[in-house]
Amino acid sequence: MTTSRDNLAQTAVTLTRHILEEQAVHPEATGEFSTIMAQIALAAKLIARNLSQAGLIDVLGLTGETNVQGEAVQKLDRKSNEAFVRAFEYYGGLVRTLVSEEMDQPFQVSSLPPGKRGKYALFLDPLDGSSNVDVNATVGSIFSVHKVGEQAGRDANTDLLKIGSEQVAAGYILYGPSTILVYTDGGGVHQFTLDPEIGEFVLSVRHVRMPSKGKVYSVNEGNYGKWSKGMQRFVDYLREKDPAGGRPYSSRYSGCLVADVHRLLTTGGVYLYPAEAGKSEGKLRLMYEAAPLAFIVEQAGGSASTGTEPISKLQPTTVHQRVPLIIGSREDVSSAEQFIQGRR
Ligand code: AHG
Ligand code: MN
Ligand code: MN
Numbered sequence: 001m002t003t004s005r006d007n008l009a010q011t012a013v014t015l016t017r018h019i020l021e022e023q024a025v026h027p028e029a030t031g032e033f034s035t036i037m038a039q040i041a042l043a044a045k046l047i048a049r050n051l052s053q054a055g056l057i058d059v060l061g062l063t064g065e066t067n068v069q070g071e072a073v074q075k076l077d078r079k080s081n082e083a084f085v086r087a088f089e090y091y092g093g094l095v096r097t098l099v100s101e102e103m104d105q106p107f108q109v110s111s112l113p114p115g116k117r118g119k120y121a122l123f124l125d126p127l128d129g130s131s132n133v134d135v136n137a138t139v140g141s142i143f144s145v146h147k148v149g150e151q152a153g154r155d156a157n158t159d160l161l162k163i164g165s166e167q168v169a170a171g172y173i174l175y176g177p178s179t180i181l182v183y184t185d186g187g188g189v190h191q192f193t194l195d196p197e198i199g200e201f202v203l204s205v206r207h208v209r210m211p212s213k214g215k216v217y218s219v220n221e222g223n224y225g226k227w228s229k230g231m232q233r234f235v236d237y238l239r240e241k242d243p244a245g246g247r248p249y250s251s252r253y254s255g256c257l258v259a260d261v262h263r264l265l266t267t268g269g270v271y272l273y274p275a276e277a278g279k280s281e282g283k284l285r286l287m288y289e290a291a292p293l294a295f296i297v298e299q300a301g302g303s304a305s306t307g308t309e310p311i312s313k314l315q316p317t318t319v320h321q322r323v324p325l326i327i328g329s330r331e332d333v334s335s336a337e338q339f340i341q342g343r344r
Contacts, residue, residue: 013203015041015181015192022187032094033145033169033185036120039087039094040143041201044173044181046083047127047141048194050076051175054133061134068104068320069285076133077102080126080141094118095145097153099160099319101125101288106153106160106319114150120168121148121160123288123319128172129256138176140258144292145169160319162287164312170292172258180204182262184299189265210300213331214268217249218260226276231307234339235272257284261293261327265300270328270336274307282324286316290325303333307340 013021019034054060054076065073081102088095088109096117098107101124109117123144132139145168152159171183179194181201189208192201217238224232238249249269254260260271273284284290294304294311304311304327314323326336338344 012195012198012200015201015203018190018192018203022185026187032118032120036094036122036145036169037183040084040171040173041181043080043083043087044141044179044201045194045199046087047080047173048175048179048196050079050083051133051139054136067102069101073102074127074130074133076139077127077130080130081124084122084124084126084141088122095120095122097121097148097160099123099153099287101285101320105156108153117150119147119149121146121152121162123292125285125288128258128289129254132254132256138174138254138256138259140175140256140262141173142258142288142292143171144288144295157319160287161316163315164286164291164294167291167295170295172262172293172296174258174262176259180262182208182265182296184296186299189296189300208265208300210265210297210302210329211268212301212329213246214264214270214329215246215249216252216263216267216269217332218251218253218264218269218271219273220253220255221251223276226279227274228340230340230342231272231274231336233344234336237335237339257289257293261297264302264328265297268329268332270326270332272336273325274340275324280324281322283322284325286311286314286321286323287319290323290327293325293327297327301330302328303330304328305333305337307337 019037059075063073063075067073081100093112125142128140128142146162147168148159169185173181181192191205191208193204195202240247273282275282290311297304306324307326326333
């Protein structure tokens with residue numbers, strides 16, 4: 001006897017089916033993108049499995065090493081990075097270079113001879129918010145896909161310093177109560193939920209749109225004393241009572257950028273990791289945190305800024321560079337810019 005659950009699984013729009021259907025509408029598409037997404041989905045499933053076993057097998061805690069950012073490496077940071085490397089190692093014909101928060105140098109996928117290697121580079125934050133793992137809280141992965149030339153990745157920066165608006169695709173995976181994958185290839189934002197019983201990502205929201213203004217702000221308020229006066233005044237403003245203007249906003253901060261941005265994508269609002277005294281570049285990484293999330297949010301009707309210029313227009317100077325990030329609903333990001341620039 002088939003149950004309604006079986007019927008649902010049989011009629012579900014899986015990630016692969018969705019991408020193939022989108023390709024049918026765009027005859028210029030080569031089909032390469034569906035394979036890249038399939039391999040990203042595979043890495044995501046491996047990471048979700050590792051996370052679900054954290055505490056049962058020896059994956060918690062630190063490796064004792066520090067990464068290229070000078071931050072302590074969690075065992076799960078390393079395992080998550082390996083999941084992506086493995087997923088693409090045998091697909092050198094698509095992705096020629098992987099740039100990851102967890103690898104100092106770009107990783108050259110070398111399973112094919114030089115003339116036959118792929119024309120894409122993949123930029124990764126394999127595990128975002130990784131210190132949350134120790135307290136069983138939400139974490140994520142972020143990816144960004146760029147088209148690159150023959151020389152890409154020959155050394156640390158060659159042909160990899162692409163501006164955000166050139167991204168071919170970007171997305172994130174959120175490992176929460178369920179595992180969800182959100183991506184854009186410039187044709188809107190689509191959300192999928194992992195059905196662990198059939199091992200497939202199933203379409204849960206087509207064409208995600210975010211509100212133009214929200215009621216939530218996400219920021220590490222412990223850093224208040226390190227912010228510029230404009231940034232401090234913006235957060236003071238959000239906390240003021242003004243029922244007609246929808247203030248005060250509520251504060252939500254998870255310590256995982258993916259989780260906080262996903263909340264904003266759903267309900268609206270603004271996330272801020274601004275410049276600080278003595279740290280003008282902020283904390284977050286341009287090429288595998290800020291730029292991919294900016295692409296997603298812009299495609300859903302929101303925006304992303306450094307406080308003075310759009311994230312998607314920034315010319316990177318190194319693949320691991322950091323950048324201040326204000327991201328979320330269009331009107332909220334615009335208000336933040338006005339305060340930060342001293343126009344309010
Ligand atoms: P990662 O785990 O990849 O290093 O990223 C952590 C990031 C981001 O996810 C989060 O929003 C932010 O760092 C939290 O930083 P603070 O602890 O300084 O608030
Ligand atoms: Mn991160
Ligand atoms: Mn990370």
